[in-house]
Amino acid sequence: MQSVSQFYMEPTRILITGAEGQIGQALVRLTRNDAHFSVTALSRRQMDITRREKVSEVLAAELPDYVVNCAGFNRVDPAERNPQWAYEANQHGPALLAEICGDMSIPLLHLSSDYVFDGHYASGYTEADEAAPLGIYGDSKWQGEEHIRQRLPRHIILRVSWLFSESGSNFLLKTLQQARSEVRMVAADDRRGCPTSADDVGRVLMAILQQLVNGAEAWGTYHYCGAEITTRYGFSEAILAAARQYEQLKVSELVPVTSKDLPDEAAERPASSVLKCSKLLNTFGIRQRPWRSELQRLVRELYESGRLEQAQSRGVGAGDADQVAEA
Ligand SMILES: NC(=O)c1ccc[n+]([C@@H]2O[C@H](COP(=O)([O-])OP(=O)(O)OC[C@H]3O[C@@H](n4cnc5c(N)ncnc54)[C@H](OP(=O)(O)O)[C@@H]3O)[C@@H](O)[C@H]2O)c1
Structure with missing residues (x-):
């Protein structure tokens, strides 16, 4: 027989889209x-969020309590x-997703980006600041939000910035790749932001979900x-x-440069990607975690598990570090 406590511990059913991405995996x-969550995790192959029939069919079959959209073109x-590609x-x-979730009364948690802003506020952006995307990617994220x-x-809608993870x-991975293969590296010293680990975003999403499950009616847009x-x-x-705690890197010189000294970039990038996060703290009690400790943990795990070699043999970190998808 089921006890009362078991009854109340019914897990929350969440459906995660884009489950093979950085935040999805985290x-x-x-x-x-x-035990609080029962998860259906779907890659793009399993459910392409742009396919109406597929999305309707999957949501009707799974009947999740919440959908978390981690899919995106970055x-x-x-x-x-x-x-x-970006607008799709x-x-x-x-x-x-919003339309189908609306028809089925399922709330949607969605990830967005600092790229909805023009980057002129060096001290950072609040949720109330006006969006003014500089390029296609930022505009596509803004249109999705709207x-x-x-x-x-x-x-x-949770806007995040400068994501790093083990995959x-x-x-992070691009910098490590370059540092192992090149003697001299450059990095922009005029682009400000706050690095954010994908695991950290995963924890924030879980904390938000737990409070929604407990009745918080705090819908809206947040920064983390x-x-x-x-x-x-x-x-x-x-x-x-x-990284130098674990190996002797090939790189001996890291040179600060300005963005205009970087190799050609098709897209203009915001000079400031800083997001102010006090709304999340005041509403959900969620504090920002220091990225430095997350970086130490991830780098240790990458070296100790051998996953750095795996990631780099797949060519994951290839390319210029400052031209990473989400710069
Ligand atoms: N990366 C950043 O620095 C950053 C910064 C700010 C905000 N964000 C936002 O955070 C979210 C997650 O970012 P991320 O870095 O975790 O992304 P990611 O690693 O690029 O993963 C995105 C995932 O979405 C999948 N996907 C793409 N199109 C899809 C579709 N039509 N249907 C279903 N799945 C699809 C991709 O599959 P395929 O690989 O098969 O295409 C991939 O697995 C995105 O909304 C992004 O805009 C990211």
Whole structure:
């Protein structure tokens, strides 16, 4: 017979889209062993969020309590050359999800980006600041947000910035790749932001979900990023220092440069990606975690587990570090 406590511990059913991305993987990993959640994690192959029939069919079969949309097209320069890729995944897909979730009364948690802003506020952006995207990627994310706001009142939009993780295309892995193969590296010292670990975003999403489950009616847009503002150069320095605890890197010189000295970038990038996160603290009690301790942990895990070699043999970190998808 089921006890009363078992009854109340019915897990919350969440459906995660884009489950093979940085945040998707982190959320799947974190929720896997948490009895509060029952998770359906779907890659793009399993459910393309731009396919109406597929999304309707899957949601009707799974009947999740919440959908968490971790799918997105984040490659900033290719987005300038092929806008339809960005608008499909970042505008059309979220609009469709919001519409179908609305029809089925399912709240939607969605990830967005600092790229919705023009980057002129060095001290950072609040949720009330006006969006003014500089390029296609940022505009596609903004349009996606707007569709969700219009179609589905019960939504959370979480804007994050400068993601790093153990997989995928990100500044940490690209910097390590370069540092192991080149003697001299450059990094922009005029781009400010707050690095944010994907695991940290996963924890924030779980904390928000738990409060929604407990009745918080705090729908809307929020910002989250790691604590401490730095520049790309400052972040690179921290990455190299962390990695040198485990190996002798080939790089001997890290040079601070301005953005205009970087190789050609198709997309203009915000000078400031800093997000102010006090709304999240005041509403949900969620504090920013320092990115430096997350960086230390991840670098240690990458070296100790051998995953750095695996990631780099797959070519994950290839390319210029400052041209990472989400710069
Ligand atoms: N990366 C950053 O620095 C950053 C910064 C700020 C905000 N964000 C936002 O955070 C979210 C997650 O970012 P991330 O870095 O975790 O992304 P990611 O690693 O690039 O993963 C995105 C995932 O979405 C999948 N996807 C793309 N189009 C899809 C579609 N139509 N249907 C279903 N799945 C689809 C991708 O699959 P394929 O690989 O098969 O295409 C990939 O697995 C995005 O909304 C992004 O805009 C990211």
